[in-house]
Amino acid sequence: MFRLARRCIFNADLPLRNARVAVVGLGLMGGSLAMALTQWSLCQEVVGVARREETLREARGCEVAHRVTTDLVDGITGADVIVLATPVRTIIRQLHHLTAMPLGSCLLMDLGSTKTEIVAAMEELPAHVQPVGAHPMCGKETSGLAAAEPTLYEGAPWVLTPLPRTSPAALALARELAVAVGARPLVMHPDRHDRLVAAISHLPYSLAVALMLAVAEIGYEDELVWELAASGFRDSSRLAASDVTMMLDILITNPVAVGELLRRASVHLERLADLLATGDEDELHTLLVAAHDRRTPMFRHAERG
Amino acid sequence: MFRLARRCIFNADLPLRNARVAVVGLGLMGGSLAMALTQWSLCQEVVGVARREETLREARGCEVAHRVTTDLVDGITGADVIVLATPVRTIIRQLHHLTAMPLGSCLLMDLGSTKTEIVAAMEELPAHVQPVGAHPMCGKETSGLAAAEPTLYEGAPWVLTPLPRTSPAALALARELAVAVGARPLVMHPDRHDRLVAAISHLPYSLAVALMLAVAEIGYEDELVWELAASGFRDSSRLAASDVTMMLDILITNPVAVGELLRRASVHLERLADLLATGDEDELHTLLVAAHDRRTPMFRHAERG
Numbered sequence: 001m002f003r004l005a006r007r008c009i010f011n012a013d014l015p016l017r018n019a020r021v022a023v024v025g026l027g028l029m030g031g032s033l034a035m036a037l038t039q040w041s042l043c044q045e046v047v048g049v050a051r052r053e054e055t056l057r058e059a060r061g062c063e064v065a066h067r068v069t070t071d072l073v074d075g076i077t078g079a080d081v082i083v084l085a086t087p088v089r090t091i092i093r094q095l096h097h098l099t100a101m102p103l104g105s106c107l108l109m110d111l112g113s114t115k116t117e118i119v120a121a122m123e124e125l126p127a128h129v130q131p132v133g134a135h136p137m138c139g140k141e142t143s144g145l146a147a148a149e150p151t152l153y154e155g156a157p158w159v160l161t162p163l164p165r166t167s168p169a170a171l172a173l174a175r176e177l178a179v180a181v182g183a184r185p186l187v188m189h190p191d192r193h194d195r196l197v198a199a200i201s202h203l204p205y206s207l208a209v210a211l212m213l214a215v216a217e218i219g220y221e222d223e224l225v226w227e228l229a230a231s232g233f234r235d236s237s238r239l240a241a242s243d244v245t246m247m248l249d250i251l252i253t254n255p256v257a258v259g260e261l262l263r264r265a266s267v268h269l270e271r272l273a274d275l276l277a278t279g280d281e282d283e284l285h286t287l288l289v290a291a292h293d294r295r296t297p298m299f300r301h302a303e304r305g
Numbered sequence: 306m307f308r309l310a311r312r313c314i315f316n317a318d319l320p321l322r323n324a325r326v327a328v329v330g331l332g333l334m335g336g337s338l339a340m341a342l343t344q345w346s347l348c349q350e351v352v353g354v355a356r357r358e359e360t361l362r363e364a365r366g367c368e369v370a371h372r373v374t375t376d377l378v379d380g381i382t383g384a385d386v387i388v389l390a391t392p393v394r395t396i397i398r399q400l401h402h403l404t405a406m407p408l409g410s411c412l413l414m415d416l417g418s419t420k421t422e423i424v425a426a427m428e429e430l431p432a433h434v435q436p437v438g439a440h441p442m443c444g445k446e447t448s449g450l451a452a453a454e455p456t457l458y459e460g461a462p463w464v465l466t467p468l469p470r471t472s473p474a475a476l477a478l479a480r481e482l483a484v485a486v487g488a489r490p491l492v493m494h495p496d497r498h499d500r501l502v503a504a505i506s507h508l509p510y511s512l513a514v515a516l517m518l519a520v521a522e523i524g525y526e527d528e529l530v531w532e533l534a535a536s537g538f539r540d541s542s543r544l545a546a547s548d549v550t551m552m553l554d555i556l557i558t559n560p561v562a563v564g565e566l567l568r569r570a571s572v573h574l575e576r577l578a579d580l581l582a583t584g585d586e587d588e589l590h591t592l593l594v595a596a597h598d599r600r601t602p603m604f605r606h607a608e609r610g
Contacts (some may be wrong), residue, residue: 051600136435138536186529186533201538211508211570213592215504215508218500230506231602234604238541255582263575265515276563291513299539
């Protein structure tokens, strides 16, 4: 009866303000979401779940949630909305774990950076759990609760990847949550998401890694290279400082799309090298102009002149 | 007699404060240098030389120099210090031009981003002209006088590449100028400079170009890719918006070192793709950690937490 009653919530369009939300994982993404929901009074109750006691102490000090716990079962019991905000492969493990738990009816979202494997794991959830994959497209290269801020999601695209089994009411609630924290929901297929983020997120990270590895080889011969690195190098290399656990999970769960983009970029680098070797200035100019003209109009509002 | 008298200045350690300085090219670099010299009263007189009348009008409006002109000969006549602050291949053309002109004794510097070809052209200058190659390691992706600011050079490494013929007094004056605008002079061989900047400047630019070209291919199939580009993509792609004329000159005058770095980076990308294809997580982890650990301690002071 209880399950049935809770299940009807989604047919009756449960508004976010009446929902109890459990956020599992209080890093940059989960911490920021929990903060926004709590501090802006967007829902009835926020419970934060973290693995480490240290994170809980930190969370208690900065109004991250109404209640925090290290006990996953305790944290999600009675939740109308569960948000998994851990690294991608931890999310997949948690989904397998949750599949075997006596969950009530609820909306189950994640904030993982790849979607295909997560959504496949969501297929196994019990029928009364409504799964929606999600990926807010924001972030910093610094991770952890200390970097979290309630405004993190403002203006960010927030991808939603519902499953065929996802009810319209569950998707509506997921949308409402994204909008409530200031993000712009965008619904798409998980495969499409993974292909697009391979291009605009996983490739840039990989290029920063390749840059650091190549410069380190030069630095091994001549340490002065590190002295000379100026602002352009700072921006280009920044993503290489991203959390390795998080990024390894991302690459490993999106191997085909990332692999294809890496090979494409490699071809472009080889092409530039060939044009330099042969002194084909016209073709080189054409490629540089193409890149310039494509990049220049982007981020006009966000960049200083 | 005049020439001899002027020539003795370098033996007598002409201090910058008594020098008349001509800055040829009033873009970001030249404009910023002229502004610092003028506004901070670092020398006796600053003459700015620009190609376009429009630039002169702009320069008159913002205290860039004591006097501005579009006439190169007029601008450099009587100068104790001439600074060529144009794109690399324009500098080389100007050096050939100056070689045939009746110059007085002077220090002749440039601010070009590659040094080997410029220094080779400097070899041809008359004996009473003291050449010193220079490259201040700063900049923005925005170019032009509008982006110039007198504080541009503060804290920046300022590479000096003297020639065997350069007198100690001329090098001392070049150093004094760099220090006066807040930069940190670093003397090195032009070949070493070009190899190091290929790694920390020309490779990052090329990676941003390759990124834009690869993402544009994806965008051709699915325009939504541009919607999703978040902050990480902004930083990684920023250098692709650099001035094409300037960057083409740089790449074309540093083809061997840049070509080698492009191939190195390409090898690293292919390696990452191979590891993803075979699922070699341990080796992938090792590479990501190597890049992370090398990048993390850099720029500690300049980056926000």
